[in-house]
Amino acid sequence: DTAVSQTPKYLVTQMGNDKSIKCEQNLGHDTMYWYKQDSKKFLKIMFSYNNKELIINETVPNRFSPKSPDKAHLNLHINSLELGDSAVYFCASSQTSGGAGETQYFGPGTRLLVL
Amino acid sequence: AQTVTQSQPEMSVQEAETVTLSCTYDTSESDYYLFWYKQPPSRQMILVIRQEAYKQQNATENRFSVNFQKAAKSFSLKISDSQLGDAAMYFCAYRSATWSNYKLTFGKGTLLTVNP
Numbered sequence: 001d002t003a004v005s006q007t008p009k010y011l012v013t014q015m016g017n018d019k020s021i022k023c024e025q026n027l028g029h030d031t032m033y034w035y036k037q038d039s040k041k042f043l044k045i046m047f048s049y050n051n052k053e054l055i056i057n058e059t060v061p062n063r064f065s066p067k068s069p070d071k072a073h074l075n076l077h078i079n080s081l082e083l084g085d086s087a088v089y090f091c092a093s094s095q096t097s098g099g100a101g102e103t104q105y106f107g108p109g110t111r112l113l114v115l
Numbered sequence: 116a117q118t119v120t121q122s123q124p125e126m127s128v129q130e131a132e133t134v135t136l137s138c139t140y141d142t143s144e145s146d147y148y149l150f151w152y153k154q155p156p157s158r159q160m161i162l163v164i165r166q167e168a169y170k171q172q173n174a175t176e177n178r179f180s181v182n183f184q185k186a187a188k189s190f191s192l193k194i195s196d197s198q199l200g201d202a203a204m205y206f207c208a209y210r211s212a213t214w215s216n217y218k219l220t221f222g223k224g225t226l227l228t229v230n231p
Contacts, residue, residue: 043206045219045220048217056218088158092219102210103162103165104210104219105162106152109159109160111158
């Protein structure tokens with residue numbers, strides 16, 4: 001049973017298109033995240049939601065819009081895709097209470113290629 | 116803002132030998148968490164080990180152990196009896212204990228090669 005899943009795993013699209021990436025976790029966690037990994041493998045936080053509320057919004061173009069319909073799902077919609085959006089996008093989840101170090105568990109990543 | 120530095124872009128080790136990956140971080144906080152994640156070619160991010168800053172004892176997980184030096188802001192990962200499956204990119208990460216700042220701040224990674 002996959003703990004954090006993302007769809008699709010690969011996404012190839014043209015510049016200017018709009019696309020969405022979906023994320024679901026079945027760990028019962030209350031916090032979810034989106035990270036971007038660039039071509040040099042550098043990972044950076046984009047957004048975080050806790051119980052459907054946005055709590056972290058890093059400096060990300062407003063073409064990126066996260067949506068959390070419930071605490072098990074966090075989707076990422078990207079408008080007007082640009083070449084520089086090509087990257088691997090990771091979803092992660094954690095539990096913010098419980099004293100377990102709130103370890104973040106990652107999905108398999110979505111490789112986005114903008115042509 | 117916190118920063119994490121991994122000064123070794125690449126490391127190599129012979130199978131069955133021991134290797135240490137370095138990580139330093141900068142923070143003004145006294146309570147936080149540190150992690151090592153492994154990313155094999157499959158690109159899955161896998162937790163290797165976790166350390167709570169308030170614990171003096173170094174964390175261990177089987178062949179993996181850390182040397183946590185809070186005053187020096189250093190958090191190195193030691194891999195003993197290296198195996199071919201340990202070959203991966205290793206990321207050091209910092210997480211604040213402050214509510215609403217639970218993001219992971221990552222270092223740039225160290226690519227570990229294991230030679231047979």
